Amino acid sequence: MKNNCWLNYHGSKGKFYEKIKHILPKEDNLSCLDLFAGGTSLSSMLPAGWNIVCNDNCWDIGKLQGQFLSDYKDSGKTPEEWVKGLSESMTVKDRNDIRGYKDAKNQYNMLVGNTSRWERSYLFFDLVCSSFSNYIRFNDKGEWNLNFGKRYFNPSMQRKLVNWLKLMGNRDVTFNCSDWKDLELNHYDFLIVDPPYLNTCAQYNSSWSLKDAEQLLDKVDEYTKQGGRFILFEEVLSKGIPNNLVTEWMQKYKHITLGDESTGCNYQRNKGITLEVCIYN
Secondary structure (H helix, E strand, C coil): CCCCCHHHHHHCHHHHHHHHHHHCCCCCCCCCEECCCCCCCCHHHHHCEEEEECCCHHHHHHHHHHHHHHHHHHHHHHHHHHHHHHHHHHCCCCCCCCCHHHHHHHHHHHHHHHHCCHHHHHHHHHHHHEEEECCCCCCCCEEECEEHHHHHHHHHHHHHHHHHHHHHHEEEEEEEEEHHHCCCCHCCCCEEEEECCCCCCCCCHCCCHHHHHHHHHHHHHHHHHHCCEEEEEEEEECCCCCCCCHHHHHHEEEEEEEEECHHHHHCCCCCCCCEEEEEEE
């Protein structure tokens, strides 16, 4: 399935919407927490009447989406006009502009630790658009830590952002940047859980551990005991390696097999089946 995420986010779940839409609640005016929201491609497709909180523990991702949506709404422009202006203002102008990439990287790294500067979000987006495979990487100091990927904010990404703005522009959505452990799940009617996968974590989520996964599944269990509804994405096989924790846990719930969808996300993958599922109650 084609990645429809405006950030080219490799773990995007919006591509699975057609497969899972029949298991989503049908009520209007539900409160929903997207616990590991990433690029919010799935949240952008949820019913327009829902109140949605999109949470991601990566501060830059959450801040960027809130900043873009707010700036677009305040501009009085159409999504196409706003995205065109954004494209013209990007530091990296084309796939050969390594100097622009270095400038954006240096400017961003000067703002590490400064969460009050709006331009940090724009520089972050510049770097995500033009980094190797659109990956997100930071060093121990929180500085951007990737080389130029001969990419830029190209027409394809522009179209995806236009579509995202159209979908999100009239929704009741809030962006949050909290640790998932600090959130009270019972405040929400419905929960979307798309955690880092144990066997295939992205680099900036590399601290995700078996203990974290166990605590998360326990927390979801407690949430369901209180009457909460959820969907949870995971891999039960990664390049042929079984995820026994999830395979055993999911027996108490229902699931949909999404297929071997993630093999194209990582050029280092070897032969072997990778099987992704959506678990729900």
